[in-house]
Each structure stands twice: as C-alpha cells, then as structure tokens.
Amino acid sequence: MLPSLLLALFVAPVQDTITPPTVVIVRHAEKAAEPARDPGLTVAGVARAAALDSMLADAKVTAILVTPYRRNRETAAVVAARHGVTPTVIPISSGIAAYAEAVAAEARRVGGTVLVVGHSNTLDEVVAALGGNGAFGDLCDNQYQSMWTVVAGSQGASTIRSRFGASDPPAPPGCAEMH
Numbered sequence: 001m002l003p004s005l006l007l008a009l010f011v012a013p014v015q016d017t018i019t020p021p022t023v024v025i026v027r028h029a030e031k032a033a034e035p036a037r038d039p040g041l042t043v044a045g046v047a048r049a050a051a052l053d054s055m056l057a058d059a060k061v062t063a064i065l066v067t068p069y070r071r072n073r074e075t076a077a078v079v080a081a082r083h084g085v086t087p088t089v090i091p092i093s094s095g096i097a098a099y100a101e102a103v104a105a106e107a108r109r110v111g112g113t114v115l116v117v118g119h120s121n122t123l124d125e126v127v128a129a130l131g132g133n134g135a136f137g138d139l140c141d142n143q144y145q146s147m148w149t150v151v152a153g154s155q156g157a158s159t160i161r162s163r164f165g166a167s168d169p170p171a172p173p174g175c176a177e178m179h
Contacts, residue, residue: 019111019112020108020111020152020153021107021108021110021111021112021113021114021130021150021152022112022113022114022149022150022151022152023107023113023114023115023116023130023149023150024056024059024113024114024115024116024147024148024149025116025118025123025126025127025130025147025148025149025150026052026075026115026116026117026118026123026146026147026148026164027117027118027119027120027123027139027143027144027146028041028045028069028071028072028074028075028117028118028119028144029041029044029045029046029047029048029049029052029071029074029075029144029165030042030044030045030048030144031045031071032045038069038070038071039070039071040070040071040074041071041074041075044166045071045074045075045144046074047165047166048075048144048145048164048165048166049074049075049076049077049078049079050078051164051165051166052075052078052079052147052164052165053078053079053082054164055147055164056079056082056083056113056115057082059113060083060112060113061079061082061083061085061112061113061114061115062083062085062110062111062112062113062114063085063088063106063107063110063112063114063115064076064079064080064083064085064086064087064088064114064115064116064117065087065088065090065103065106065107065114065115065116065117066087066088066089066090066116066117067089067090067091067092067099067117067118067119067122068089068091068092069119072117072118072119073087075117076115076117079115087117088106090102090103090106092119092122096121096122096125097125099122099125099126100122100125100126100128100129101129103116103118103126103129103130104126104129104130107130120138120139120140120141120143121138121139123136123139123146123148124136124137124138127148127150127159130150130152130157131150131152131156131157132148132150132157132158132159133159134159140171140172140175140176141172141175142168142169142170142171142172142175143168143171143175144165144168145163145164145165145166145167145168146161146162146163147161147162147163147164148160148161149161149162
C-alpha cells in the first residue's frame with residue numbers, strides 16, 4: 001500500500017503555478033519617417049530598444065506582446081533575444097478597446113513578467129484593461145521614454161510609471177509633457 005501511495009504523490013496532477021502577471025508596457029521606440037506605412041526604428045530608436053533590454057535584463061520575461069508593425073517588433077527584438085521568447089502578435093485591426101482587452105487576456109493567460117510594446121494611442125487602454133491607472137491619455141509624437149508596470153495583487157493592481165533610455169525632447173506646442 002505504501003508504494004502505491006508514494007507513486008500517487010509523484011504522478012499527482014500539477015497545480016496551476018502560473019503567477020499573476022507583472023506587465024511592463026511601453027510605446028515602440030523612435031520610428032523613422034519612411035516608409036510611412038510601416039517604418040522601422042531610427043538610430044535613436046535602436047538605442048532606446050537597447051535601453052529597454054538593459055532595464056529588463058534581470059526581469060525573467062516570460063512573454064512579449066506586440067502589434068503587427070515593424071517598429072514594435074524591432075523595439076522588442078533585443079529583449080526577445082535575451083530571454084529566448086518569441087513575441088506574440090496581437091492584432092489592432094478590431095480597434096483599440098478590443099486590442100487592449102486581448103492584450104490583458106493574453107498577459108493573464110501566460111502570467112509571469114510580460115512586455116507589451118504598444119503605440120501612443122493604446123498604452124492607457126492597455127494599462128486600464130489590466131486593472132491599472134490608465135488615465136493619462138494618448139502620448140504626443142515626441143514621447144517615448146515612459147514605461148508603465150502593472151503589478152497584479154490580491155487587493156487589485158498597482159501601476160508604476162518609470163522612464164528608460166534618453167530623455168524625450170521638449171514637447172511641441174499643444175502637447176503636455178508627462179511628469
């Protein structure tokens with residue numbers, strides 16, 4: 001009887017060990033002007049992508065979520081290579097709200113530390129869909145340095161805003177600087 005009990009302990013079903021996600025949300029790095037439809041990164045953008053990689057070097061990234069655009073894939077590429085993760089493409093064609101909900105659902109599904117590389121007009125909705133404080137609106141064209149981390153907890157989610165890479169240039173007229 002004892003041997004069968006011990007065997008049962010070793011073949012018992014594994015409990016769900018996926019931890020609630022810690023989600024890092026950034027805008028793609030600085031993009032080139034051409035080609036207008038799907039530009040890659042500028043030299044400054046490549047440097048910012050490297051800075052993102054440095055920021056997340058010890059983060060044990062388990063998943064990376066990007067949109068189908070080249071600038072997003074290029075921003076995530078260095079982090080993906082370091083952590084051996086293939087980015088998952090989340091379509092944005094159904095609208096920003098649907099995109100944000102799809103990102104949140106995928107982040108919760110995979111758990112762990114998830115990097116999301118979005119766009120100036122998607123970040124606030126992604127943060128909000130994850131339960132964080134997403135009341136900051138769209139970013140201006142010159143804003144790339146901000147990073148939001150949404151940490152799930154038993155009492156809800158916490159949102160931490162930080163910065164990475166070079167400072168943003170001064171905001172153009174009509175664009176509020178983020179503090």
